[in-house]
Amino acid sequence: MGAALSSSWLRWIAGIAALSIIPFVLQPYELDLYRKMLFWVALAISYNFLFGIAGQMALSHFAFAGIGAYTVVIMLTQADLGLGLAVAAALLLAAILAFIVSFAATRLEGFYLALATLAFAQLLTVVLNEGGSLTGGTGGLTSYSFPAVLGVKIEGPWYALVMVAVMLGTLAILLRIDRSWFGRACRAIRDNTEAAAAMGVDVARTKIIAFTLTSVMAAAAGMVYAFFDNTVNPPVFGLENAFLVLFMVIVGGSGSHAGAIIGAVLLRLTQDILEPIVGHYHALGFGVVVVAAILFQPKGLIGAWDALRARIKAGK
Amino acid sequence: MTATEKILIEVRGLTKNFGGLTAVDGLDFDLKEGEVLGLIGPNGAGKSTTFNLWSGGYPASAGSVRLDGEEMLGLPPHRIAARGIMRTFQHNMPFEGMSVADNVLVGAHTTMRSGLVPVLLGAGAARAEERKARQRADELIDFVGLGEFRDAEVSTLSFGQGRLLETARALAGEPRIMLFDEPAAGLTPSECDRLSEIIRGIAERGISILLIEHDMRFLLPLADRVVVLNFGRKIADGAPDTIRSDPAVVDAYLGEAGGVGAAAGSRAEPRPDA
Amino acid sequence: MADLLELLVSASASGCIYGLMALAYLLILRPTGIINFAVGEWAMIGAFAAVVLSVQLELPSILAIPASALVLAILGWLTEWSVVRPLVVRGAGHLAPILVLLGMLVVYHQVMLLSFGGGQEPLDGPFGFRRVEIGPIAGTPQSFFIIVTTIAVFVAVWLFFERTVWGKSFEAVAINRRAAALMGINLRLVTALAFAGGAAVAALAGLLDGPRGSVEVAMALPLAIQGFSALVIGGVNRVEGALLGGIILAFAEDLTRRYVPIPSGLALGVTPTLLIIFLLVRPTGLLRAKEAS
Numbered sequence: 001m002g003a004a005l006s007s008s009w010l011r012w013i014a015g016i017a018a019l020s021i022i023p024f025v026l027q028p029y030e031l032d033l034y035r036k037m038l039f040w041v042a043l044a045i046s047y048n049f050l051f052g053i054a055g056q057m058a059l060s061h062f063a064f065a066g067i068g069a070y071t072v073v074i075m076l077t078q079a080d081l082g083l084g085l086a087v088a089a090a091l092l093l094a095a096i097l098a099f100i101v102s103f104a105a106t107r108l109e110g111f112y113l114a115l116a117t118l119a120f121a122q123l124l125t126v127v128l129n130e131g132g133s134l135t136g137g138t139g140g141l142t143s144y145s146f147p148a149v150l151g152v153k154i155e156g157p158w159y160a161l162v163m164v165a166v167m168l169g170t171l172a173i174l175l176r177i178d179r180s181w182f183g184r185a186c187r188a189i190r191d192n193t194e195a196a197a198a199m200g201v202d203v204a205r206t207k208i209i210a211f212t213l214t215s216v217m218a219a220a221a222g223m224v225y226a227f228f229d230n231t232v233n234p235p236v237f238g239l240e241n242a243f244l245v246l247f248m249v250i251v252g253g254s255g256s257h258a259g260a261i262i263g264a265v266l267l268r269l270t271q272d273i274l275e276p277i278v279g280h281y282h283a284l285g286f287g288v289v290v291v292a293a294i295l296f297q298p299k300g301l302i303g304a305w306d307a308l309r310a311r312i313k314a315g316k
Numbered sequence: 317m318t319a320t321e322k323i324l325i326e327v328r329g330l331t332k333n334f335g336g337l338t339a340v341d342g343l344d345f346d347l348k349e350g351e352v353l354g355l356i357g358p359n360g361a362g363k364s365t366t367f368n369l370w371s372g373g374y375p376a377s378a379g380s381v382r383l384d385g386e387e388m389l390g391l392p393p394h395r396i397a398a399r400g401i402m403r404t405f406q407h408n409m410p411f412e413g414m415s416v417a418d419n420v421l422v423g424a425h426t427t428m429r430s431g432l433v434p435v436l437l438g439a440g441a442a443r444a445e446e447r448k449a450r451q452r453a454d455e456l457i458d459f460v461g462l463g464e465f466r467d468a469e470v471s472t473l474s475f476g477q478g479r480l481l482e483t484a485r486a487l488a489g490e491p492r493i494m495l496f497d498e499p500a501a502g503l504t505p506s507e508c509d510r511l512s513e514i515i516r517g518i519a520e521r522g523i524s525i526l527l528i529e530h531d532m533r534f535l536l537p538l539a540d541r542v543v544v545l546n547f548g549r550k551i552a553d554g555a556p557d558t559i560r561s562d563p564a565v566v567d568a569y570l571g572e573a574g575g576v577g578a579a580a581g582s583r584a585e586p587r588p589d590a
Numbered sequence: 591m592a593d594l595l596e597l598l599v600s601a602s603a604s605g606c607i608y609g610l611m612a613l614a615y616l617l618i619l620r621p622t623g624i625i626n627f628a629v630g631e632w633a634m635i636g637a638f639a640a641v642v643l644s645v646q647l648e649l650p651s652i653l654a655i656p657a658s659a660l661v662l663a664i665l666g667w668l669t670e671w672s673v674v675r676p677l678v679v680r681g682a683g684h685l686a687p688i689l690v691l692l693g694m695l696v697v698y699h700q701v702m703l704l705s706f707g708g709g710q711e712p713l714d715g716p717f718g719f720r721r722v723e724i725g726p727i728a729g730t731p732q733s734f735f736i737i738v739t740t741i742a743v744f745v746a747v748w749l750f751f752e753r754t755v756w757g758k759s760f761e762a763v764a765i766n767r768r769a770a771a772l773m774g775i776n777l778r779l780v781t782a783l784a785f786a787g788g789a790a791v792a793a794l795a796g797l798l799d800g801p802r803g804s805v806e807v808a809m810a811l812p813l814a815i816q817g818f819s820a821l822v823i824g825g826v827n828r829v830e831g832a833l834l835g836g837i838i839l840a841f842a843e844d845l846t847r848r849y850v851p852i853p854s855g856l857a858l859g860v861t862p863t864l865l866i867i868f869l870l871v872r873p874t875g876l877l878r879a880k881e882a883s
Contacts, residue, residue: 057685104870111625111688115818116869119862122815126859173436180435180446181421181428184414188422191411198371198405200397200426200489209432239811243692250689255413280704287696294690295676 012172019164023157032228033272035160039225040248041264042167046217048249048260049174053183054210055190057110059242060101060117061218063124066237067094068219069226070128070135077144078134087223094219095212102211106204121239128234140233163224170217175257177213186210187255247290253300262301322349324493324524325370325388330379332365332548339365341548343379347493352515352525354539354556356532358568362548363528364406367497370526371403372396383493398426402486403495408478410470417466419481420453423488449488456484460514476507483514493524500534508534532569536560544568599729599737601844602837603802606740609836610795611817612824613747616832617788619821621763621780624674624687629792630814631698634807636662636793637800638702641711651716658797659790666789669694670782678781702807715801736798740833743794748829760784819865825875834876839864 019038023031047061068090075086105116128135135141146154154162177183185206188196197203226232244267252263267286274282297304325347332340340362347353357363368374370381372393381388383399391399402423411419428449430442457466460480465473473481479499486494496515500508508531515538519525529535535542536556544552544559546568552559559565614629639661644654673694677686717731724734751757762770763780771777795813796805803809816839824835842864847857868875 057688108869108873110684112822112869112873114625114688115822116866118815119819119865119869122862123859123866126856126862130853130855130859176436176438177432180432180442181425181430181449182432182435184418184422185425187414187418188411188425191413192409194393195405195409195411196422197393198397198403199423199485200394200402201422202394243696246689247693247696280700284697284700284704287693287700290693291673291690291697294682294686294693295673298682298686 016164016168019168020161023160023164026157028156031157031160033268035163035228036225037265037268038160038163038167039221039228040245040268041261042163042170042221043218043245044248044252044260044264045167045170045174045257046214046221047245048252048254048257049178049186050210050214051246052249052254052256052260053178053190054186054207054214056207056211057114057246058105058117058211059114059239059246060121060215061245062237062239062242063117063121064094064098064215064218065222065225066124066128066232066234067097068222069232069237070141071219072223073141073144073226073232074134076147077141083147083149090223091216091219095216098212098215099208102208102215105211106207118239118242121237121242125234125238128237136233138234140231142231145230146227159227163221166220166224170221171257171261173217174214178257182206182209247286249300251289251293251300253302256300256302259300259302266301323347324349324383325526326380326382326385328380328382330366330369330381331377332362332369332374333377339548340369340376343545343548343550345543345550345553347524347526350519350522350524351540352519352527352538354535354542355526355528355545356530356535356542357545359530360547361545361568363530363545364497365548366545367495367528370396371401371495397489400490400492401495402489402491402493404479404482404486404497404499406498406501408475408482410473410478410481412469412471414470415467416457416462416470416473416481417450417453419470420456420484420488421449423485424449424453424490426489453484453488456487459487459517460484461510476503476510479503479507479511480514483511483518487518487523491523493526494518496525496527496529498529499527500529500531512538595727596729597844597848599727599733601840603729603733603736603840604844605820605837605840606736606833607795607799607813607836608816608820608839609833610740610743610791610798611813612820612832612836613744613829614788614792614795615817615821616826616829617747617791618784619826621760621784622674622687623684624691625818626688626691626785626788627814627818628669628691628695628698629788629817630810630812631695631702632662632666632789632792633796633799633813634805634810635665635698635702635796636789637713637796637805637809638706638711639793640797640800641713641805645711645713655716655794655797659793662793663786663790666785666787667782669789670785674785675778675781699807699810706807708807710804710806713797713800713805730802732798732801736802739794739798743791744829744833747791751829756783816861819861822865822873822875823868825877827875828877831875831877838876 022034026034043061043065050056050058050061071090071093072086075081075089076083079086081089101117101120105113108116129138131137146159148154185196185201188199188201189203189206193203222237248263248267249260250263251267252261253259270286271282274285293300299306323346327343327345330340330343331338343366355363355366365374369376369389372391372395376389379389383401388396388399411422414422428445430439430445434442454466457463460483462477462480462484465477470478470481499511499515503511512534515525515527527535527539536559539556541554542552542556542559543550544562544565551564551568552562554562611629611633614632615625618624618626636658639658640654643649643657644651649657673690674687677690715732715735717735720731721728722731722734751761759770759775760780762773762775763777767777796809799809799813820835820839821832822835823838824831824833839861843857843860846852846860847854850857
């Protein structure tokens with residue numbers, strides 16, 4: 001027990017160290033890809049909890065990232081709040097909106113939840129496009145910058161560490177929750193709602209908490225994203241990316257944290273590497289991979305890996 | 317076995333109409349502390365409807381079901397579980413994507429007292445509670461005899477093993493009352509015997525049991541007392557021995573399976589859905 | 591007044607397009623329980639099929655339109671056979687077919703982008719551009735063509751469900767798959783026909799919509815979204831609901847755009863707002879299921 005505990009701590013420390021050193025050895029262009037990949041990984045991890053573990057096929061995940069990003073920028077530049085207050089305000093707004101959406105949507109099953117959250121995401125796009133000077137319209141908000149913290153300017157590789165922290169924080173929180181009664185309650189609702197209720201799980205409450213928590217996590221990732229290029233605009237937080245993060249989770253292995261990470265990393269990597277070379281064929285290949293994963297490998301890449309490992313073990 | 321005279325659940329005038337049809341009609345009976353109560357009747361007698369009224373989800377047309385003197389009708393299923401009433405399902409309803417141990421741990425949901433924040437912070441109390449729950453789940457898995465499948469996915473279990481899992485899962489909630497919905501349905505004779513033993517063991521722990529069952533030969537040796545329904549009404553209420561010879565009961569079963577003797581004597585085939 | 595009447599004609603035409611899209615969803619959703627977001631792509635592909643057949647191959651409309659619908663019916667059938675059926679046979683969860691069709695949406699979209707590019711293709715309606723006046727009502731010939739065709743399609747589908755043995759078996763499958771199978775209804779065939787029919791109806795929506803603007807790959811998503819919004823508004827239980835939902839949605843959009851002084855971008859919010867309101871207040875839609883007999 002003690003040994004297992006310390007080895008798990010060692011793994012975390014090694015992971016944090018590796019992820020934190022990488023930004024300092026990368027060229028600026030690679031650094032940009034790296035921090036954006038971390039942003040996607042963070043979103044894939046929280047979306048995996050919502051979709052893969054809690055079984056809620058919501059399409060509002062990027063919308064909440066957008067709410068986080070826009071709110072923190074607006075609070076900083078237009079309401080002149082300090083960084084701490086702006087972050088708190090953005091998280092609070094995301095939490096309130098997520099609570100309202102999920103409170104209303106828990107009555108809806110299956111694809112109706114997808115429709116409701118899709119409509120919410122669309123409405124947000126309209127609001128961002130038509131928000132005038134508040135949201136900057138279709139051009140979005142630009143020419144702001146990340147405020148100095150205690151007189152220190154956080155830039156370049158140092159700012160990438162903020163994304164590392166948010167991503168690892170998301171992972172740590174969700175891992176811990178997943179291995180508790182709450183995570184089991186979420187999976188139970190996903191697998192059989194009636195039986196979960198009979199075992200004493202308050203289905204509506206559990207769904208609302210899962211939705212609100214993961215949406216706030218998306219908002220947190222969105223806030224960090226806002227200062228990558230010091231610009232936010234509506235298309236980033238639109239439907240296309242909401243579908244993309246869903247596909248990442250499916251390809252990686254829905255319900256598995258490692259699967260979500262692998263799916264996000266692989267799809268980002270292939271996009272960054274292949275798109276300049278093969279153009280639209282990359283997106284087509286991506287669609288084919290998603291279809292093939294659902295048809296032939298419903299547990300995703302992580303499931304294929306587990307099966308392979310089991311086979312090697314059995315062969316020995 | 318250890319039945320006291322204290323009444324846990326008091327059913328009075330319980331009635332359920334479906335359109336013009338009265339499925340349950342003015343039903344009165346009690347469940348006493350520590351007893352194994354059987355609820356039987358031919359197909360369509362209103363057993364399942366009664367069960368669904370108890371376990372939540374169905375609104376009753378009239379009457380009351382009181383637990384410790386408090387009305388239970390109309391409570392959502394999770395509140396009923398929180399009050400110490402756990403159930404099994406006639407058609408097994410496992411959580412397909414989870415291991416056997418995790419299935420049982422879901423059953424322990426109502427016993428977990430730590431909030432999400434202590435869980436997140438890794439508070440000692442929350443960890444101790446989780447450890448205790450896992451230990452208890454392991455004991456229960458051994459109790460029903462699924463020890464070797466602890467970490468298996470539930471899809472690898474047979475139907476009979478699935479029924480045992482349902483039992484362990486419900487027990488994990490540390491119930492005061494266990495509801496079994498046709499536990500023998502779909503089991504082979506040897507699985508029935510195994511389940512009988514387990515139900516006796518549960519009764520010995522002092523848990524009150526309501527068994528809804530069609531199969532007399534399974535039920536009569538297990539029950540302390542039997543309530544017989546026909547066409548939604550109670551036609552007999554007494555010890556298994558008196559039920560066996562009750563003319564009203566014999567009549568009710570005659571129409572269906574050639575009398576109690578025949579019904580009780582022929583448990584040759586595992587029954588499909590009732 | 592004349593302005594309003596003209597608006598009514600064009601809004602009715604839009605409503606008919608949305609209604610056809612909703613019908614495409616409904617034909618598949620009713621017997622299979624699958625919501626197929628790829629119908630928007632099918633509508634777009636149908637419009638491109640019409641461009642190829644009538645503009646490039648110079649077929650007359652009376653041939654090009656049914657031929658396009660037929661091409662899409664075959665595509666719908668193939669889609670069901672290749673990606674949906676294996677999941678149903680395997681007993682995968684109810685979300686799996688919805689997800690695989692989302693994946694197919696990407697495949698269709700990218701194939702079309704690669705084949706035709708992101709540009710706009712012109713498509714003429716069969717009756718040209720001359721203004722048509724019927725008493726005080728006036729509009730483009732395409733608007734009237736859309737309305738007439740849509741009514742014909744809905745009447746045909748309604749007759750199919752109400753008057754034919756095949757339609758009855760669709761309904762039986764919608765109510766209870768297992769019981770229907772026991773009654774000897776061929777579930778596979780019903781499912782395949784549902785996909786073929788849904789794709790053909792979506793194609794009609796796309797190729798009727800094309801001449802009102804232009805045909806482009808980007809037309810798929812708005813059609814998909816307006817279609818299911820109309821479906822939710824009208825209710826998923828009855829064929830008439832699809833048309834009713836489409837008309838309500840189109841009138842809400844067009845009247846807002848014309849008479850409410852808000853920027854045109856904000857008018858795009860009408861559809862999602864209506865959708866959210868209906869999901870919250872009346873998730874079963876306006877028309878309830880007929881009494882089970």
